[in-house]
Amino acid sequence: MTSYKDLGLTNTAEIFKKAIKNGFAVPAYNFNNLEQLQAIISACVETKSPVILQVSSGARKYANQNLLRNMARGAVEYANELGYDIPIALHLDHGDTYELCKDCIETGFSSVMIDGSHLPFEENVALTKKVVEFAHSRKDYVTVEGELGVLAGVEDDVSSEHSHYTEPDQVEDFVKKTGVDSLAISIGTSHGRTKFKPEQCTRDANGILIPPPLRFDILTEIEKRIPGFPIVLHGSSSVPVEYVAMIEKYGGHLKDSVGIPEEQLRKAAKSAVCKINIDSDGRLAMTALIRKVLTEKPDEFDPRKILGPARDELKKLYMHKNNNVLGSAGQA
Numbered sequence: 001m002t003s004y005k006d007l008g009l010t011n012t013a014e015i016f017k018k019a020i021k022n023g024f025a026v027p028a029y030n031f032n033n034l035e036q037l038q039a040i041i042s043a044c045v046e047t048k049s050p051v052i053l054q055v056s057s058g059a060r061k062y063a064n065q066n067l068l069r070n071m072a073r074g075a076v077e078y079a080n081e082l083g084y085d086i087p088i089a090l091h092l093d094h095g096d097t098y099e100l101c102k103d104c105i106e107t108g109f110s111s112v113m114i115d116g117s118h119l120p121f122e123e124n125v126a127l128t129k130k131v132v133e134f135a136h137s138r139k140d141y142v143t144v145e146g147e148l149g150v151l152a153g154v155e156d157d158v159s160s161e162h163s164h165y166t167e168p169d170q171v172e173d174f175v176k177k178t179g180v181d182s183l184a185i186s187i188g189t190s191h192g193r194t195k196f197k198p199e200q201c202t203r204d205a206n207g208i209l210i211p212p213p214l215r216f217d218i219l220t221e222i223e224k225r226i227p228g229f230p231i232v233l234h235g236s237s238s239v240p241v242e243y244v245a246m247i248e249k250y251g252g253h254l255k256d257s258v259g260i261p262e263e264q265l266r267k268a269a270k271s272a273v274c275k276i277n278i279d280s281d282g283r284l285a286m287t288a289l290i291r292k293v294l295t296e297k298p299d300e301f302d303p304r305k306i307l308g309p310a311r312d313e314l315k316k317l318y319m320h321k322n323n324n325v326l327g328s329a330g331q332a
C-alpha cells in the first residue's frame with residue numbers, strides 16, 4: 001500500500017479552501033503520456049499554479065495505472081527541479097466503481113471521483129458514501145468528488161444523450177448524506193469538442209457557432225444551498241477556433257466543433273467553482289501542431305521533433321488557461 005504523501009502529492013482539501021477564499025479555480029488537466037505531463041508541470045510551475053493531474057479510465061487503459069502513478073511521482077521531482085514547489089494532486093477522473101476507487105486510493109492517488117451521476121439519487125448517495133467512508137478512513141485523508149446531474153456527451157463509459165441539469169434542491173441532502181469533499185454539477189457544460197448541436201447555437205457574422213450560455217442561475221441557487229462548498233465543472237474546454245482551423249488547414253475534419261466561451265469559465269472560476277476540468281483543448285492543441293509538422297516536414301521521422309512542438313504549444317495553452325481563464329496563476 002502506498003500513501004500519496006510518500007509520492008510527494010497533496011489532496012485537494014487545502015487547495016480548494018484557498019480557491020474559494022481567493023476566487024480562482026484549480027486546473028484539472030488530464031494526462032496520458034510524457035509530453036502532456038511535461039507541458040502541464042512546466043506550465044503550472046512557470047505560472048506558480050496548483051494543479052490536479054487527472055487519470056481517466058481511457059488513460060488507464062492506454063498507459064497503465066501504475067505507470068501513470070509513477071509518472072506523477074516523477075512530476076513532483078520535475079517541478080522541484082524546475083525551481084518552484086507547487087501543490088500537485090493525483091486524481092481519478094470519472095471513477096465508476098467502488099473497487100476502482102479503492103484500488104486508486106491504496107496505490108497513491110490523493111483524490112478520486114466516484115461518478116454515480118447516471119444512477120437514481122439514492123443509489124448515487126449509497127455508492128458515493130461507500131467510497132467516501134473508505135477514503136476518509138485512511139491515515140492520509142483522500143478527498144472525494146461526487147457528481148449530481150448529468151452532462152450531455154460521453155463521459156468515458158458513462159454516456160448520456162441529453163444533459164439533466166443539477167437540481168439545486170438535491171445538493172444539500174447529497175453533500176450531507178455522502179460526506180463528499182467536492183461536487184461536480186451540470187449547468188450546461190459537456191464533454192468533448194462538440195458540446196452543442198448546431199441547432200442549439202446561433203452564429204456570429206463569420207459563421208462561427210455561438211453556444212447557449214451556461215446556467216449561472218442554477219449555479220447561484222446551488223451556492224445558496226451549500227455556501228462555500230467546492231463545486232466542480234467538467235466538460236470545460238473552450239474548443240479554440242484557431243486550433244480547429246489549423247487542424248482543418250492541415251487535412252483534418254472537425255465539423256461543428258463548439259466549446260464553452262472562456263469569459264463564462266472566468267466568471268464561474270470567481271464563484272464557488274474551484275476545479276475546472278480541461279482535456280479536449282489539449283488534444284486539439286497537440287493534434288494541430290502534429291498535423292502542421294507532419295505536413296510541413298514530410299522528411300521528419302524523429303518522434304521528438306514531431307511531439308516536441310506539440311508539447312510546446314500545449315504548455316502555452318495551459319499557461320494561458322491559468323493566467324487568463326482559471327485565475328490560478330500565482331496561487332501556489
Ligand code: G3H
Binds near residue numbers: 056058059094154156
Ligand atoms: O471526461 C473524460 C475525459 O476527457 C477523458 O477521456 O477516457 O478518452 O481519456 P478518455
Ligand code: 13P
Binds near residue numbers: 237
Ligand atoms: P473536456 O472534454 O471539455 O475537455 O472535459 C474534460 C473533462 O471533464 C474530464 O473529466
Ligand code: ZN
Binds near residue numbers: 094191234235
Ligand atoms: Zn469529466
